[in-house]
Amino acid sequence: MKKINITTKAILFDDISQLSKEDAFLIEKATEARQKAYAPYSKFNVGAAILLDNGEVILGNNQESAAYPSGMCAERVAIWKAGSEYPNMKVKKIAITAASENTKVDKPVGPCGACRQTLSEYEINQKEPIQILFMGEVGQIVKTESLLSLLPFSFDSSYL
Numbered sequence: 001m002k003k004i005n006i007t008t009k010a011i012l013f014d015d016i017s018q019l020s021k022e023d024a025f026l027i028e029k030a031t032e033a034r035q036k037a038y039a040p041y042s043k044f045n046v047g048a049a050i051l052l053d054n055g056e057v058i059l060g061n062n063q064e065s066a067a068y069p070s071g072m073c074a075e076r077v078a079i080w081k082a083g084s085e086y087p088n089m090k091v092k093k094i095a096i097t098a099a100s101e102n103t104k105v106d107k108p109v110g111p112c113g114a115c116r117q118t119l120s121e122y123e124i125n126q127k128e129p130i131q132i133l134f135m136g137e138v139g140q141i142v143k144t145e146s147l148l149s150l151l152p153f154s155f156d157s158s159y160l
Contacts, residue, residue, distance in 0.1 A: 008149040013141040022051070023133055026095040027141065029057050033074065034097050034137075037061035041068075043101035046109070048074040050082050052089040058082040075115040079122060091122055093131035094147075105136030116151045123147045124156050 016024050026049045034047025041064050050058040060078025064071035075096060082091060098109035111119065111134070123130045129146035148154055 006152045008144065008152075010149070011143045013143065015139065016135075016141065019133075019141065019143075023093075023095070023143070026051055026057070026093060027097060027133060027135065029059060030095040030097045031137075033059035033061045033078075034099060037074065038063045040064060041066070044098065045100070046074040046096065046098045048078040048094055048096050050078045050094045051092045052082060052086055053092050054086065054089050056082075056086060056089070058085070073112060073115050075111050076118050079119055083122070090126045090128055091130045093133065094119070096132070096134040097137065098135075099137035104138070106139045108135050108140055108142040110134050110142065110150060116147065117155065119147045120151050120154045121156065124154075 013019055016027055019027065029049035030047040033049060034045050037045035037047060039045050039062055046062045048060045052058065058078050058081050060074045060081060062071065062074045063077060075094065096111060099105050119130060123146065131143065131145055132147055132150065133141055133143045135141040144150060
């Protein structure tokens with residue numbers, strides 16, 4: 001038996017004013033997308049903005065349905081839209097913001113496990129990292145240089 005340690009690196013920003021112009025713009029676009037989310041049941045709105053290597057920005061937001069669990073997360077809405085509209089473009093980065101109608105979300109909200117798995121496939125297929133920025137509605141922002149840093153021991157097509 002061998003014990004291993006898994007570590008990840010991230011940068012923690014106090015607020016949007018500390019980000020580069022490009023990252024701040026992407027967070028702002030994710031916030032715009034979040035404000036259009038359809039979340040009448042959870043009251044938890046999430047927005048995502050993806051920057052492609054051709055400069056296009058693709059937006060997505062969570063979409064709920066009374067027929068749980070038929071809804072979809074913002075990150076997967078955005079990545080699948082990017083994949084369907086720009087199949088040959090690489091994803092440079094994705095920004096995610098979340099807010100609740102019931103409570104103030106003042107800490108970073110990262111992608112759920114299903115979204116991490118979906119996004120990881122795009123990163124693996126394009127053979128280049130996807131930067132991830134995520135935050136609540138206010139406050140700190142986390143930035144990682146690779147989606148895979150959020151998903152150690154990821155599952156991919158090599159297992160099939």
